[in-house]
Amino acid sequence: MAAWLGFAAFAAGQQARRSPISTLIDARPADLLVSPPSSNWPSYNGDYTGRRYSILSQINLNNVRQLRAEWVFHSPNSDSMEVTPVVINGIMFVTSANDAFALDARTGRAIWHHTRPVTEGLIDDAAAHHNRGVGVWHSRVFMETDNAHLLCLDARSGNLIWDMPYADTHKNYGATSAPLVVKNEVLVGTSGGDDGVRGFLAAFDARTAKRLWRFWTIPGPGEFGSSSWPGKSYLRGGGSTWMPGTYDPELNTVYWGTSNPSPDFDGRVRPGDDLYTDCLLALNPDTGKLKWYFQFTPHDLFDYDATETPVLIDAFYRGRPRKLLVEANRNGFLYVLDRTNGHFLSAARFAEKLNWAKSIDAHGKPVLTGIEPDAKGSRICPGFSGATNWYAPSFNPSTHLFYFMDLEDCDIYYRKPQQFAEGQTYYATGTHRVPGERAQKVLMAYNLDTGRFEWKYPQIGQGQSWAGTLTTSGGLVFFGDDSGYFEAVNAKAGSPLWHFNTGQNLQASPMSYAIEGRQYVAIAAGSDIFSFALPY
């Protein structure tokens, strides 16, 4: 038995490319620190850095053309899965709406299925019942439900250990994210940033479900930043926390992005910067205390959530080694920060269609053009879906390139005063497509050394996909393209190498894992999980 207490191999990480055959799961906090991920992919982003860089290289530049689908798992209750699978010791955990599945990652066969009905009466994102996956701690699997419950399941059986409602004070709250396990706690956020919730990040004891702390992203009366929130408006200011953050164990800091303010398009009821919306928060995971924040889009009028993955990169930057944080933001600029203190280092415009700001100044603040949503409608770029979004970026330390998906698109934005009401969205009106304009998805490779875009890979499609990237030490970037194809390109040159038609819209980000020395690459597409490997 002891020989296949497989986590020895997990802990050994990089050197152990062969995971043992599927075996018991005991993801200790130390095991979750393994970086980069190899056989196991134990969290939404694979490791705490958010780089989505797999050390596996069996599938590489030379053989990726032979890559073929190994299995397909069909989920019965969602046609738009957004999950990134988590794999530990040959068992894959995926979610789909409020259901969780454990799959044999070698065959895609379901081992168990935890099911609960979707929640009726939700609104907006929560009503779409999206779910992005699980967190794992020891032998427990955690997921969020559409109505913002945190579920703790037994990894062996899927049986429910506990069920903690964590946002039950307001019915516009929901959840779509994957929880982030840090040390012995589970961090969860909510959706509802367009629906007048008061955003927060909460930490629960992974064993007991006790809430350890909660950080409100909208300051209460008298607190720093409260001048933006007159009266009771702080209770519906948005700033939700709908994507997993990243974590630097050395700095003992969790990095978490917040959404746009509420109401989205009418900023007159929320004067000033609207802290802490559209922010990157640096928090102490033990206490939930804010160390520093960086706001990308002060007083946002365009729905530019800052929930894109804040990627932690240690690199030589302008001649000296630095602990960086890189984020391609929905507002069309890519930011490089010093993650030890939140200092702004640089910003690079990546969206060609961009008219809300002229540039980013030396302090990281946007220089506005003055274009705003109004009653007649104004054409604003990037549009409602952002110049990029939650779909995962990645960073390859060999190429020193940062990969992410750019959406070239504009929308016509309208504004109209709106009273907040529970059970209704709180956009204060909305957006329309610009007649005659079409969207374009582009895979971007940003060179951290030169500050330039090394290559761009435009895609065929209508700009309707929501798929992210994965990069590997095999010299590859995997990503879901804009026409239902799962693709691999040369990480250095951006040249196409392989593609596979999933036949469905891609709304998820890929990952990689290995079993018995065989590398797999997997992605959710439409209602299915696809897993690929080289022929034997």
Next chain:
Amino acid sequence: MTEFKLTMNKRNFLSLEFGRWLSNSSDRFSAAKGRRPRAKRAVLIVVVPLTFMALAPLCSAAAKAASDQARDGAATSSGPGQATAIDRGRAQFISSCAFCHGPDATGGRGPDLVRSKLVADDKNGNLIGEVVRNGRPAEGMPAFTMTAGQIADIAAFLHSQVQAAVQSRTMGGGAYPVSRLLTGSPIRGKADFDGAGGCTACHSSTGDLAHIARKYEPLELELRMLYPPGVPATVTVRLASGEKVKGTLVHMDEFNVALQDAAGWYHSYSRRQVQVSVHDPLAAHRALLNKMTQDQFHDLFAYLESLK
């Protein structure tokens, strides 16, 4: 009578009873919401022939609606006048037809008329009447002289038997008449049980099967004999290192084997890399079933049913 292999016999024999069992068990499973015990499912998948699987949707959909009707008997739906026609038809059938087609029309020397395509297509005797009046000399059936009324009565009886067969799968607990199951000889059954049948290799009428008929309803007892539930196979996987892993067999195909160990953890292996030995406690039971004839089933069941 021709000796069919068991799989064939089982289908003929059980197509009435099986539907009811399936509908009960599907209720059980849906209540369990995916929490169904894995081993049990595995056994089901192995044992249930495809034709029965195809019945499942019929049962679940129509079960609730039809069950009350079915409990009252097939005739209820057709009204009181029809019931008399059925009774007259039954009497007529028994005197003129049963010696070949069996008293319940499920076949004997002659074919089963309950599952006859011609009967299914018949409307008020239009097809049946033709066969009765002309006979089927080539198959040895003589022509009968009957009035239109007599033929209509026989047709009504046959249709009622078909209806009863269709509805039997939705019958509620305990409603299935034990007389339909008890068609064999307990004496022959006992002889077979103790002798050539080979049952005593594992079972004993005073040990594990003592008073077995008190424990289960007749239909359930018969089903347990034919589709023994719930005893999972165990498996030992020998790894290349020589290490052995044991557990309950969860899944095995040509390529992979999967088991659940005593602590509940799942393990799966590529079969090319390991040696697998499966111990299925029911293997001998299934092997025996595959050798038995329909008569042996009836006899054995009659014997088991006598173990009160």
